[in-house]
Amino acid sequence: MAAVSNHTASRRADRAEREDARIEISGLTKRFLTPGGELFTALRDVTFTVEPGQFCAVVGPTGCGKSTTLSMVSGLDRPSEGSVKVGGREVDGITDGVSFMFQADALLPWKTVLGNVLMGPVFRGVPKQEAHASARDWLRRVGLTGFEDRYPHQLSGGMRKRVAMAAALINEPKILIMDEPFGALDVQTKAIMSTELLSLWEQIRPSVIFITHDLDEAVALADRVVVMTSSPGSVKAVFDIDLPRPRGSVQEIRFQPRFTELQHQIWDTLREEVERAYARTAGGTA
Amino acid sequence: MSMTSTTTAAVPESAQASAAAAKRAARRRIASVWAGRIGLAVIAIGGWQACTTWGVVDPFFFGQPSGIAKRLVDLFQHGTEFGSFYSNIWTTIQEALIGFAVGALAGVVFGVALGQSRFLSDVLGPYIKMVNAIPRIVLGSIFIVAFGIGVLPKILLAAVLVFFIVFFNAFQGVREVDRNILANAKVLGASQTQIIRHVIVPSALTWIIASLHSAFGFAIVGALVGEVLGAQSGLGLVIKTAQNNFDPNGVFATMLVISVIVLGAEWLIGKLERRLLAWRPPAPSESNVL
Ligand SMILES: Nc1ncnc2c1ncn2[C@@H]1O[C@H](COP(=O)(O)OP(=O)(O)OP(=O)(O)O)[C@@H](O)[C@H]1O
Ligand SMILES: [Mg+2]
Numbered sequence: 001m002a003a004v005s006n007h008t009a010s011r012r013a014d015r016a017e018r019e020d021a022r023i024e025i026s027g028l029t030k031r032f033l034t035p036g037g038e039l040f041t042a043l044r045d046v047t048f049t050v051e052p053g054q055f056c057a058v059v060g061p062t063g064c065g066k067s068t069t070l071s072m073v074s075g076l077d078r079p080s081e082g083s084v085k086v087g088g089r090e091v092d093g094i095t096d097g098v099s100f101m102f103q104a105d106a107l108l109p110w111k112t113v114l115g116n117v118l119m120g121p122v123f124r125g126v127p128k129q130e131a132h133a134s135a136r137d138w139l140r141r142v143g144l145t146g147f148e149d150r151y152p153h154q155l156s157g158g159m160r161k162r163v164a165m166a167a168a169l170i171n172e173p174k175i176l177i178m179d180e181p182f183g184a185l186d187v188q189t190k191a192i193m194s195t196e197l198l199s200l201w202e203q204i205r206p207s208v209i210f211i212t213h214d215l216d217e218a219v220a221l222a223d224r225v226v227v228m229t230s231s232p233g234s235v236k237a238v239f240d241i242d243l244p245r246p247r248g249s250v251q252e253i254r255f256q257p258r259f260t261e262l263q264h265q266i267w268d269t270l271r272e273e274v275e276r277a278y279a280r281t282a283g284g285t286a
Numbered sequence: 287m288s289m290t291s292t293t294t295a296a297v298p299e300s301a302q303a304s305a306a307a308a309k310r311a312a313r314r315r316i317a318s319v320w321a322g323r324i325g326l327a328v329i330a331i332g333g334w335q336a337c338t339t340w341g342v343v344d345p346f347f348f349g350q351p352s353g354i355a356k357r358l359v360d361l362f363q364h365g366t367e368f369g370s371f372y373s374n375i376w377t378t379i380q381e382a383l384i385g386f387a388v389g390a391l392a393g394v395v396f397g398v399a400l401g402q403s404r405f406l407s408d409v410l411g412p413y414i415k416m417v418n419a420i421p422r423i424v425l426g427s428i429f430i431v432a433f434g435i436g437v438l439p440k441i442l443l444a445a446v447l448v449f450f451i452v453f454f455n456a457f458q459g460v461r462e463v464d465r466n467i468l469a470n471a472k473v474l475g476a477s478q479t480q481i482i483r484h485v486i487v488p489s490a491l492t493w494i495i496a497s498l499h500s501a502f503g504f505a506i507v508g509a510l511v512g513e514v515l516g517a518q519s520g521l522g523l524v525i526k527t528a529q530n531n532f533d534p535n536g537v538f539a540t541m542l543v544i545s546v547i548v549l550g551a552e553w554l555i556g557k558l559e560r561r562l563l564a565w566r567p568p569a570p571s572e573s574n575v576l
Binding site for chain 2 (some may be wrong): 071074077092096097099100102104105106107108109110111112119120122123124151153154167282
């Protein structure tokens with residue numbers, strides 16, 4: 001009896017926490033002042049929602065404003081118009097419970113691997129011993145035991161990405177933002193790390209926004225794929241990926257017919273935008 | 287038995303042989319570098335000695351290596367008119383060190399503070415540029431007038447000279463902080479003080495430490511100039527007295543001592559640099575240098 005009520009209570013708490021993790025982006029517009037003094041619209045009226053615990057991939061041609069969108073979801077930047085709500089609350093400054101894996105290398109070169117992973121707990125004031133234990137645990141989970149005392153420049157690109165992943169996940173975020181996290185990796189490493197990411201994501205189940213240029217990766221990982229138009233970026237289409245979970249290895253799933261079908265649909269939508277973006281930059285240089 | 291031991295030893299033996307050859311080559315290289323260095327010193331000092339002995343140049347104006355050596359021994363043995371040579375050396379080192387510490391600390395604090403705050407740097411920027419344009423060495427005269435001929439005005443002059451070098455480097459270092467790293471720390475929940483401690487200061491440290499190398503030289507210059515302008519003790523005073531006595535050997539001998547001090551400080555700062563910046567990837571040629 002007690003056990004049952006306990007159970008329902010924890011489920012209710014769970015659900016309340018989950019509601020916290022909904023990301024609602026509505027009417028998001030961002031303009032930048034160019035050095036020439038003109039206004040440049042990077043994003044126009046972007047609207048989409050990421051449900052709690054959902055894995056949402058965003059694809060779009062280069063320069064369409066994907067990174068810009070993320071900086072406003074994380075609270076690093078302010079929208080010109082529209083709003084981003086996390087858990088029903090308007091984002092206003094750095095949001096609690098959000099972790100960010102950046103497009104560029106963002107590890108602190110003067111901290112060791114352990115020091116980098118420790119940053120989250122240290123900044124949140126977790127006691128030293130506890131923080132160390134959990135940092136070591138996360139390094140084990142990303143397969144970097146034995147590299148604690150190395151500096152980032154002594155690691156390979158793939159290892160640095162793992163450190164960044166551990167550093168982002170150690171805070172057990174309710175929202176995980178990833179900007180082309182594996183973009184610079186070779187195909188094999190990328191496949192392995194995507195599979196690892198999936199299994200870690202299943203353990204803590206944050207809502208994820210995942211930017212990528214790789215449609216295979218987007219379809220293999222995500223529940224929902226948002227396709228953006230070329231600059232100024234807005235949402236062109238949203239695809240729900242109904243491949244069953246757990247999906248297991250990212251390489252295996254590629255051979256399912258449904259995967260291929262979805263991948264083609266998304267590519268058909270995206271191609272036009274990519275071509276337009278390409279023509280624009282090519283025309284600009286010609 | 288002996289067969290197996292020779293076959294297993296064969297591979298390491300050849301590896302050892304090539305390692306030994308590489309070591310020999312490295313040793314030869316070091317020997318030739320040192321031969322070159324010593325040869326150069328012999329030519330320079332010997333040439334100077336020869337020219338002054340043969341009367342090509344007048345040792346009365348330009349000194350003479352043998353005279354400098356004699357004068358140096360004399361200084362250490364018999365001291366100067368203002369106490370022992372050691373006490374004079376100590377005075378100058380003290381002034382330079384304290385001035386260096388005060389100037390460097392103030393430079394770092396102001397550099398980091400102004401690099402952080404757009405408003406402060408906008409307000410103070412033009413004034414700092416103006417003060418920087420002043421030939422600050424002249425401040426020595428004012429300090430002597432204001433604070434007498436004790437050690438304080440020398441410390442102040444050294445500190446002022448050091449401050450500006452360190453300040454500009456710290457300021458620039460803060461400005462050069464990688465935007466991504468900053469954003470990363472912010473998202474991980476760092477407070478402003480945590481950002482300064484974990485991101486901004488370590489990042490600026492590369493610049494700050496680079497500036498310390500030249501800054502110590504300036505601290506010594508500040509102390510010496512202050513002493514030349516008016517002092518009761520110190521190497522600047524020794525130099526000034528030697529100058530008044532038409533004793534170039536005395537000037538050169540003191541100069542030699544000063545350069546030894548600066549080299550020592552340089553060595554210490556280099557050690558500090560290697561400790562604090564251990565995280566940096568080695569420069570591509572660093573392993574070949576020295
Ligand atoms: N601070 C800024 N000032 C002016 N323009 C900016 C600024 N930041 C981004 N932009 C512009 O906004 C547009 C979108 O940039 P963003 O970095 O979001 O693109 P992206 O979709 O992430 O591209 P990629 O896929 O290549 O990473 C670009 O055209 C860029 O030039
Ligand atoms: Mg981007």
